[in-house]
Amino acid sequence: MKFTLRTRGLAVLAVLAAVPAFAAESENPLLTESTLPFHYPRFDLIKHEHFAPAFKQGMAEHLKEIDAIANSPAKPTFENTIVAMERAGVLLGRVSAVFGNLTACNTNPELQKLQRSLAPQLAAHSDAIRLNPALYARLAAVYAARATLGLDAESQRLLWRYHRDFVRAGANLSAADKEKLKGLNAELATLQTTFAQNTLKEVAASTVLVGTREELAGLSDAEIAAAASAAKADGQEGKFAVRLQNTTGQPPLSSLTNRATRQKIMEASLARSSHGGAYDNRAVLSRLATLRAERTALLGFPNYAAYALEDQTAGTVDVVNQLLAQLGPPALANARREAAAMQAIIDAEKGGFQLAAWDWQLYSEKVRLARYDFDESQLKPYYELNHVLLDGVFFAAGKLYGLTFKERHDLPVYEPTVRVFDVFNEDGSPLALFLVDYYARSNKNGGAWANSYVQQSHLFGRKPVIANHLNIPPPPAGEPTLLTHDEVKTAFHEFGHALHGMFSNVKYPRFAGTAVPRDFVEYPSQVNEMWATWPEILKNYAKHYQTGAPLPQSLLDKVEATKKFNQGFSTLELVAANLIDQAWHQLPAGAVPGPEGVLAFEAAALKKAGVDFAPVPPRYRSTYFSHSFAGGYSAGYYSYFWSEVLDADSVEWFNAHGGLTRANGDRFRQTLLSRGGSDEAMTLFRNFTGGEPDLAPLLKRRGLDASLAPTRN
Numbered sequence: 001m002k003f004t005l006r007t008r009g010l011a012v013l014a015v016l017a018a019v020p021a022f023a024a025e026s027e028n029p030l031l032t033e034s035t036l037p038f039h040y041p042r043f044d045l046i047k048h049e050h051f052a053p054a055f056k057q058g059m060a061e062h063l064k065e066i067d068a069i070a071n072s073p074a075k076p077t078f079e080n081t082i083v084a085m086e087r088a089g090v091l092l093g094r095v096s097a098v099f100g101n102l103t104a105c106n107t108n109p110e111l112q113k114l115q116r117s118l119a120p121q122l123a124a125h126s127d128a129i130r131l132n133p134a135l136y137a138r139l140a141a142v143y144a145a146r147a148t149l150g151l152d153a154e155s156q157r158l159l160w161r162y163h164r165d166f167v168r169a170g171a172n173l174s175a176a177d178k179e180k181l182k183g184l185n186a187e188l189a190t191l192q193t194t195f196a197q198n199t200l201k202e203v204a205a206s207t208v209l210v211g212t213r214e215e216l217a218g219l220s221d222a223e224i225a226a227a228a229s230a231a232k233a234d235g236q237e238g239k240f241a242v243r244l245q246n247t248t249g250q251p252p253l254s255s256l257t258n259r260a261t262r263q264k265i266m267e268a269s270l271a272r273s274s275h276g277g278a279y280d281n282r283a284v285l286s287r288l289a290t291l292r293a294e295r296t297a298l299l300g301f302p303n304y305a306a307y308a309l310e311d312q313t314a315g316t317v318d319v320v321n322q323l324l325a326q327l328g329p330p331a332l333a334n335a336r337r338e339a340a341a342m343q344a345i346i347d348a349e350k351g352g353f354q355l356a357a358w359d360w361q362l363y364s365e366k367v368r369l370a371r372y373d374f375d376e377s378q379l380k381p382y383y384e385l386n387h388v389l390l391d392g393v394f395f396a397a398g399k400l401y402g403l404t405f406k407e408r409h410d411l412p413v414y415e416p417t418v419r420v421f422d423v424f425n426e427d428g429s430p431l432a433l434f435l436v437d438y439y440a441r442s443n444k445n446g447g448a449w450a451n452s453y454v455q456q457s458h459l460f461g462r463k464p465v466i467a468n469h470l471n472i473p474p475p476p477a478g479e480p481t482l483l484t485h486d487e488v489k490t491a492f493h494e495f496g497h498a499l500h501g502m503f504s505n506v507k508y509p510r511f512a513g514t515a516v517p518r519d520f521v522e523y524p525s526q527v528n529e530m531w532a533t534w535p536e537i538l539k540n541y542a543k544h545y546q547t548g549a550p551l552p553q554s555l556l557d558k559v560e561a562t563k564k565f566n567q568g569f570s571t572l573e574l575v576a577a578n579l580i581d582q583a584w585h586q587l588p589a590g591a592v593p594g595p596e597g598v599l600a601f602e603a604a605a606l607k608k609a610g611v612d613f614a615p616v617p618p619r620y621r622s623t624y625f626s627h628s629f630a631g632g633y634s635a636g637y638y639s640y641f642w643s644e645v646l647d648a649d650s651v652e653w654f655n656a657h658g659g660l661t662r663a664n665g666d667r668f669r670q671t672l673l674s675r676g677g678s679d680e681a682m683t684l685f686r687n688f689t690g691g692e693p694d695l696a697p698l699l700k701r702r703g704l705d706a707s708l709a710p711t712r713n
Helices: 048-070 078-087 090-105 109-130 133-144 153-168 175-205 221-233 259-270 282-298 304-310 317-348 357-372 376-382 385-401 485-502 518-532 535-541 553-561 567-585 595-609 639-656 662-671 681-689 696-701
Strands: 208-210 240-242 404-408 419-424 430-439 449-454 465-472
Touching: 048 078, 048 090, 048 109, 048 133, 078 133, 078 153, 090 109, 090 449, 090 465, 109 175, 133 153, 175 282, 208 259, 221 240, 259 357, 282 304, 282 567, 282 595, 304 317, 304 567, 317 357, 317 567, 317 639, 357 376, 376 553, 385 404, 385 485, 385 518, 385 535, 385 662, 430 485, 449 485, 465 485, 485 518, 518 535, 518 639, 518 681, 535 553, 567 595, 567 639, 639 681, 639 696, 662 681
Parallel strands: 430 465
Antiparallel strands: 208 240, 404 419, 419 430, 449 465
């Protein structure tokens, strides 16, 4: 669950691509602003060949605008330097937003090829701006005079943010070091794109093929039919194909009773991008980690993590290490207790084997059934997608914030299953457009995320266009889309990101929506998960897809009773992934192992931290950990835990103040969601909750024994 990085102005990132054919400018819809409502993209007119010339022209126009700012004869001021930079790059920002989002959710080999070729060009474009000495001199002059400018609070923060961004990008380096930095940035951009594309391709290449229905015993008829259809699509009619998801754990493992098939699936998942072949990421990863360490040493930091965390609310490596140290021991202790309960069932069934990673999901469900008389699959008939979205996600937003939604069918979409909604404030005024793209596709990144096609800003008079993406397996033709409990939570989570973008009420696009520190951005979305099981909300959407009968109270009680079930596992797999992320990025330059040592380094890092528990592998292993090595969450995967500390505290606040009320929703919107990055993140948290964050609610939520956690120094 994540959000995508913003792509406005100087924040254009090397996750973009272009295509070879050159379109006439007069026929290129990207070169002019869309006349559709909210400047919604013209998906009906945009063709692949439009992107190359649009990127070329966009970069040229942006550099021309920057050159005019940098070489202006006028005395540098906030308006002619900072605001001028904020206004620059409109065309490039528009092209980047559309194409960056499409390459994440609707890509193809042609786009991927050119994505790699354009990545270093875009890195060089960013360097040409942030390493421009004349431009930085003007910025520094305005910054030096900041106390005398009489700026409002948001403008003061914008000036601070630009100055910090330029310094962190290397603006104070010598000319020779700037040239070295440019080379590192170009290669890093290419490597990150390669890692992401290898990971996506390897998911498809690792599809598990089986020959008989018996090997899929335990799956539903619909799931087996879907596997048969997938195999037929791969030219393997008569067989069954199990598609993998991007996480280590795979959904079929919770119900497959054939142990050999479970093992085959888990081993295929764990081996991704580390067993040779075209999509092996070991060499890419090793080189990435090396270059990141070299780059941050050039910028004056001991390692990449120190550089990355300086700009987050956590602040330092020590703080993150301490957080993980507090979570690791109680998570491991709980996981061992959970494993013992599963082993007892295996032994009672005379299974004759020791619990392994491929057994966990199936036997944890057996424990749940034995302990609570509850099988999570009992919920699926009550979690039909349309009810979850309209009567759950949207209903909660109406109760909390007074929002209403109206689906519209007059706007073009890039894929037939995408839906578009108008979003209105309580007074009927338009707030945003919202796109829903929930189904998995082979040309779509794994996981779930939110992004923006148009960002809110008063500077440009823009209202937001926001999208949510999930990876729900499409049902067989004619069948309803029934969700798992986790998929329901994910829908609420991603809509929390969408609300952050839709409620944005800032002047400058630099601060719009989710433009906050990485370890803060997951916090509002995790808070929104609480409404998925809030009784009033749950009863409104959880209705049997055939009969319309509400979810029985007995099942409601079991949902509540099992909230802490299997939390040792879920916490430990995340702690392990976090430790891998930090271990790689806390290495100094020169200490990164070569490709042959990648897996050994990962194993040693987990062992050193005391979390190497074979039945619970990391949620992501190094070679398919795109959060960490394709950019985005590099040295920042801890953000989910850090944000959950804030989230758990905020849930306590909501519960203490009446829960699902308009007053509470309005407070959250006004003090935090609408502010974007226009104020310091923890100030926004304190403005909402009235206090400092505490780890105790998180430990309580996850059912962890706080006595096992190291005390704070």
